[in-house]
Amino acid sequence: LHEEFRQFEIEVGQIVEEMRAFTKEGEIATYIPELRRADAGALACALYTKNGTCVSFGDKDRVFTLQSVSKVVALALAVMDSGEAQVFDKVGMEPTGGPFYSITRLELTRHSKPLNPMINAGALTVTSMIGGRTETEKVERLLRFIRELTGNDTVTYDSAVAESELETADHNRALGFLLKGEGVIGSDIEPLLDVYTKQCALSMRCCDLARIGFIFGHEGRSPKTGEQIVPVPVARMVKTFMVTCGMYNESGELAIKAGIPAKSGVSGAILGSVPDGMGIGIYSPALNEKGNSRAGVELLKRLSRHFSLSIF
Ligand code: GLN
Secondary structure (H helix, E strand, C coil): CHHHHHHHHHHHHHHHHHHHHHHHHCECCCCCHHHHHCCCCCCEEEEEECCCCEEEEECCCCCEECHHHHHHHHHHHHHHHHCHHHHHHHCCCCCCCCCCCCCCCCCCCCCCCCCCCCCHHHHHHHHCCCCCCCHHHHHHHHHHHHHHHHCCCCCEECHHHHHHHHHCCHHHHHHHHHHHHCCCCCCCHHHHHHHHHHHHCEEECHHHHHHHHHHHHCCCECCCCCCECCCHHHHHHHHHHHHHHCCHHHHHHHHHHCCCCEEECCCCEEEEEECCCEEEEEECCCECCCCCEHHHHHHHHHHHHHHCCCCC
C-alpha cells in the first residue's frame, strides 16, 4: 500500500509539472491592486486523502487569498446560522451562465433576487446572513469556522488585500446598494463590504484548502475525528452549487471535462471536492478569459482523467 501511495505521489508530481506550461497562457487579475504582486508562473497543488494526510506539489508553500472560493464557506456558514429557508428566500439556486460580477435579473422585477450564491450579488446577500450582532462578531465567526475547516488555527485574512479591495470595490458597492434598495439585503452596505472583503482575503496554503475540500466531500465530517463540522445536507448543497455555478461560465464545460465539484477565485485558487474521496487545493494566479486559473483548470481536468475522479 505504501508503494502504491508513492507511485500515486510520483504521478501527480509529474502531472503538476507538465501543467506548469499553461501558466504562461494566463493573466493575473489586476482590478484588486494588491493581487498584482502575485507570481504569474506559480503553480501549487495539494491533495487531502482519505487516510487523513495531505500531499502537496509545486509551489506548495505559497500563501494566497481565497477570493471567490470563500463563497462556499460563507454559504455553508450562513445556512447553518440563519437556516436554509431564510437564505433561499433572498438568493436563488440557478446558474447565470455569466461572470461573477453579473447583475443578471437584478434589474427586472420588484421582487428580484440574485440568481445564486456564487455570483457577487448572491455572495454579498449570503454574507449579510452570517451570524453575529456586529461586523466584528461576523468576522470572528468566519475565522472560527475557517480554522475548524482547515484544522489550522493560524489562518487569518490578509488585511492588505482586504483594504486594497475595499478601496476599489465600487462595482460590489453598487450591487450592494441595489440589493438594499430592493429589500434583499437588510444591513448597511459599507460595513457589509468590510466583512465581505475580509472574507475574500482569507489566506492559506494549498493543503489548508485541500482539507476544506475533503470535509465537504466527506459529508461535512472532520477527517480524523469524524466530528460533524458541516451538516450533511449543507455539505451536499455546497457541492451541488460548486458543480452548477462554481466555475462561473465555465461550470458546464468543467462538469463535462473534469466532473469534480469545484470553486474558483480570482486569486487563482481552486477548491475541489471529490465526494468520499479527496480534497483538492490548487493555486496558480494566471487566469483564463473566464476568470479561472488557467493552469488550475487544466490540472483539474488532467487529474480527473488520470484517476477517474468524475462524479458522473
Ligand atoms: N473579491 C472578489 C470580488 O468580489 C472575488 C471575485 C472572484 O474571486 N471571482 O470581486
